[in-house]
Amino acid sequence: MAVFSEDGVRIGDVHLKRGQWLRSTRNLIEDLAYVENRQVKKYSTSVINRCIKKLEREQRICTKTHELGTIFTVINYEQYQGFMGSRKKNLEHNLEQYQNIVGTVEEQSGNNNKKDNNAINAMNDFKESTTPNAFVVFEREGFGTLSSTLAEKLGSFIDDFGERWVIEAMKEAAYHSKRSLPYVKSILEDYRRRGVDEPWTVERTQQQKGFIRQQTKTGKPEMRVVSGSPAPEISQEERQRMRELARELKTS
Template sequence: MKGAFQISREIFQNDIWNDPVKFRIFFYIIGNAVFSHDGIEHAGMHLQRGQFLRSLRNLQDDLSYREGRGNSLKKYPLTTIQRKLKSLVKDGQITMKRTEYGTLFTVVNYATYQSFEHYKKESVEQKRNSDGTVTEQRWNNNKNVKECSNKEKEISSSRGSENPFEFYQQNIGVLKPHVSESIGLWCDDLSDEIVIAALKITVKNNANSFSYTESILREWANSGLKTVEDIRAYEMDKKDKKQKQNQKQNKPQSIPTWKQAQEVPKPKWMDNNQTHEDFEDKELQAAKEEAAKVKALLEEKRKKRSG
């Protein structure tokens, strides 16, 4: 698709800027929406200005991205895309309608975005600081612009000084875009507190890798853990099981009675494969010979004394 479109700089002050996935979806839709005032014919349908027709499966492919050393192609889960689209609808930024050819997206106030007159009326700074303007109503769904719309600051103000993004930067390293995006997705799927708990375990184990953190989060998600309390109980139970397993492995093993019996020294008569009777005969003969020697010795001494 060729051509150009306009977008207000106020997008940088809107909450959507801090949600990479949501921003990419909205930017892709508005960038591909029909620009022509008369609309166009597409797939047997008449698309009006500001509309875009696409199936969710194709949209998933359109939003694919490359990541990592291997430059592997990755895609957002359909459930994530659907959740972000619903959020855009709730914010009053788009509308959605299912058709037999796909989903029909309509950008709310598209004409206002593309009108030069709109941007000539007042500077971006004046529009950002004023209340109740058309642009602010469009971006904030008839709510006043918050002075601090940054997602990290919102999390910080609601929970104190800790939030996943700041914790990562302070304890693990530079917060790269793909890591920030992943953190945001996990926060949506689980909670900010749970993500922080996983990051703390990562730091405690000197892993310092978000891949390690994600392995923890997957384990918790697959185990159906929903709260920090559930996770504490789960980790304590896992620790107890590990300790018991180690104790079992380190415990000295007792020798069975039957094995002890095998290790009792054999009697002398069992040497050289002789029978018990043979051994007794040899012992008796040796005793007789020893007695004869002693008798002969005594007899010899007696004779010497007599002589």
């Protein structure tokens, strides 16, 4: 938990000021472990690091690497703790913003402990936020419950394409009732292939033009062109030439 005392505390050769916290990634993984379906589950290192970077981008915390771990500094710590000039209030002083971000990565269920309640509150806070969040959009658009595996995959999409592009691709997939990450990835790759810089400005259509891949009776895929115009008719002369060519090939 973050330091509450005005004078700070000393851990080894490190002096931690109010609003600072020293913790290693390995210990954070243990701290944020939770129970689901009677099993203890833990967040991966990449998820933890991604959440830390997100908090830094949002200017909620800043970090400094130390041999004992990472020094976290909560920006505007007193405002978050609700001091308002009063030094006598003994409020719960943990790194609440950090756990809120992690809570959006994977929904915690199956227990009634304090971490579960924090995760639920964090999810509600982010759903009401005006800032788009890909992990919230994932569940809001009906893709299902976000597991750690799906969070990893979604996080890689964000790293490769950008969060706003991923959000728009998920909305596009939901619009076409194809709520799966492979389909979301195909949309992202299509954006990149077509050079779409701002997909959120492109109007969605009821049916995408292109090729529809179907299965024939033999099980082999068949390519069918989707077009709004009928196929051109073949003239009698062309039909006759085709018949003559067929006869020549048959006798040769």
